[in-house]
Amino acid sequence: MSRRYNLNRLSHFVATVDAGTITGAAEALGISKAVVSKQLQRLEEDVGTPLLLRNTRHLQPTAAGRQFYEDAKSALTQANNAFERVQDRDRVPKGTLRITAPVDFGVSYVAPFLAKFQDTYPEVMVDLHLSDGLVDIIEDRFDLAFRIGWLTDSSNLARKLLDFEVIAICSPTTAARANIREPEDLSEIPFVQSSVMSGRTEWVFEKDTQSKAVSPNVISEINITLAMVAHVMNGYCYTVLPDFLLKDDLRQGRLKRLLPDWSLMKGGVYTVTPPNRVRSNALKRFLELAHQNISV
The missing domain is CATH 3.40.190.290 (D-Maltodextrin-Binding Protein; domain 2)
Structure with missing residues (x-):
């Protein structure tokens, strides 16, 4: 049986890379920094490799993180498009x-x-x-x-x-x-x-x-x-x-x-x-x- 992953963590990771900081990601997502930080930690545990390089001011994706970011962002875009297509189908112009x-x-x-x-x-x-x-x-x-x-x-x-x-x-x-x-x-x-x-x-x-x-x-x-x-x-x-x-x-x-x-x-x-x-x-x-x- 294949392992199930928490796909919500993709949005936390993508938001963090886009913002460059956990603070910026938390503001964009409307949640606390602690939640973002915890979800990033668990995401790295899920994939079994570091995804972000951390310093006091900024975060940068690792080589694996850059590839994961592209795939994750594409997956989120497809998911959002799926929601919009269903909503558009049932929404009367x-x-x-x-x-x-x-x-x-x-x-x-x-x-x-x-x-x-x-x-x-x-x-x-x-x-x-x-x-x-x-x-x-x-x-x-x-x-x-x-x-x-x-x-x-x-x-x-x-x-x-x-x-x-x-x-x-x-x-x-x-x-x-x-x-x-x-x-x-x-x-x-x-x-x-x-x-x-x-x-x-x-x-x-x-x-x-x-x-x-x-x-x-x-x-x-x-x-x-x-x-x-x-x-x-x-x-x-x-x-x-x-x-x-x-x-x-x-x-x-x-x-x-x-x-x-x-x-x-x-x-x-x-x-x-x-x-x-x-x-x-x-x-x-x-x-x-x-x-x-x-x-x-």
Whole structure:
């Protein structure tokens, strides 16, 4: 019969190594120094080897103690996760979620998903803010942001939801009039630029081993994708946008892809949450289902 160990002593040992002193461990655990000291002594008796080097001011793990610390901390983490998973299973999501998303993506993807989510979890109230501008989720106190494009380094927590390709598009009338065959032919057509991309001076088209840079002739800058598409549909101009936002217009012939044999950059759609914030059960469930169900 295998020997049974007092697993509570793992938490005393890990807390002591983390704090560097028995006093610090006792404060973290909310118990007396005498209890911590006694449990450490018995733990070393259990394992049959010294785990800590003691002096008057500080404690350091021995070589065996360092390995034991890593294993013990991993075991405690798994145990805590097991508790949380059981608690989450039986906890009904409720409360308020503040979510922001780009306008087109919010209308076409987030809002339909949100309707299904709230059918399942009616106690979750969602405040959905749609904007094609860059929102500071910490300053504006959002729980979640959907971001399209290329993320800059930040302390926020991001997870990729979708991949996309940027494509050049115009109206069928513009395509017939301009007769674009090579990237350099785009200089014949004025360009509608997203204000998110303001300052960008060229687009690089690639095919096989070829690479050609195009400097667009910008005639307008617009901050809403829907307005960019309307402009392109009704004017002699072109723009570049993520392909998944255009699939219905392309399929129904309202837009035409230029240079389909050439590729522009690829990007992603991400869910972004603030760092160091406890996630509510509603947010956890929303994220889990969004990543399972939102697709293009």
